[in-house]
Amino acid sequence: MATLSGNQYREPYEADGFYIASEPVLPAEAVRKACEGMDAIRMGHYDTGRPPCPSIWNPGDDPARLCKIEQPQFASRAIRELLVHPALGELAAAVTGGEMVQVWWVQLLYKPPGDTQAPTNIGWHQDRYYWTVWEEGSELFTAWIALSDVRPDCGPMRFVRGSHRWGFHRGGDFYAQDLSGQKETLGIPAGSAWEEVSAILPPGGVSFHHNLTFHGSGPNESGFPRRSLAVHMRTRNSRPVHNERVGLVQYIDDPELCPVIYGRL
Numbered sequence: 001m002a003t004l005s006g007n008q009y010r011e012p013y014e015a016d017g018f019y020i021a022s023e024p025v026l027p028a029e030a031v032r033k034a035c036e037g038m039d040a041i042r043m044g045h046y047d048t049g050r051p052p053c054p055s056i057w058n059p060g061d062d063p064a065r066l067c068k069i070e071q072p073q074f075a076s077r078a079i080r081e082l083l084v085h086p087a088l089g090e091l092a093a094a095v096t097g098g099e100m101v102q103v104w105w106v107q108l109l110y111k112p113p114g115d116t117q118a119p120t121n122i123g124w125h126q127d128r129y130y131w132t133v134w135e136e137g138s139e140l141f142t143a144w145i146a147l148s149d150v151r152p153d154c155g156p157m158r159f160v161r162g163s164h165r166w167g168f169h170r171g172g173d174f175y176a177q178d179l180s181g182q183k184e185t186l187g188i189p190a191g192s193a194w195e196e197v198s199a200i201l202p203p204g205g206v207s208f209h210h211n212l213t214f215h216g217s218g219p220n221e222s223g224f225p226r227r228s229l230a231v232h233m234r235t236r237n238s239r240p241v242h243n244e245r246v247g248l249v250q251y252i253d254d255p256e257l258c259p260v261i262y263g264r265l
């Protein structure tokens with residue numbers, strides 16, 4: 001059903017646990033507007049009239065810390081529009097082979113630059129650890145949209161190649177700051193190689209990763225903010241535990257907030 005043909009998208013995703021689209025997928029104008037939406041949310045201005053979900057970073061908090069805001073599409077029209085751009089859904093379907101793709105949770109991530117003591121690293125983790133509201137085996141993945149130029153010195157996300165085949169480990173921690181120390185505690189399967197691949201992306205570029213792929217990121221030494229949206233998606237092969245609408249899945253029946261961006265539910 002995917003309109004982007006061929007296995008060039010799906011094969012690397014299945015082999016490596018990630019796919020990096022290093023050419024812009026989303027148009028510059030839509031990305032520019034989403035950046036304005038991001039700035040507005042960071043200042044507490046919501047053009048939809050609705051705030052994002054409770055978040056670890058709130059307007060007025062230390063600008064030197066990593067800013068993570070939950071469900072920014074609740075609060076910004078431009079971010080909503082970016083998520084439903086057809087190119088994103090088509091690529092997500094091509095990468096995962098999904099006949100249906102739905103956005104079910106979004107995180108705004110703004111990693112400030114600077115040689116600062118404030119925590120801006122993102123520790124090694126598997127997203128599945130945080131997604132216990134979904135039944136085991138659910139097809140869940142993340143599209144990470146770059147809203148700024150994500151160069152090697154910006155603290156890009158780093159994927160561990162093939163780690164989606166290592167099973168589920170409980171040792172990951174999004175908030176860990178010592179990435180090299182943490183790596184030693186993760187219990188990598190014997191005989192497996194730890195190979196990190198940086199997701200270098202232009203504005204509008206997108207990477208996709210499997211829910212078991214280990215990933216993390218270091219400091220932003222570029223002098224300008226690293227801006228992105230982590231867009232958590234699912235295919236039809238997914239189901240909330242007991243089919244209940246609680247926690248992270250509580251909004252999935254609302255197509256305005258959790259749009260189906262490819263196929264039909």
Ligand SMILES: O=C(O)CCC(=O)C(=O)O
Binds near residue numbers: 158
């Ligand atoms: O932005 C990062 O460096 C990591 C984001 C992340 O953990 C995710 O998208 O799942």
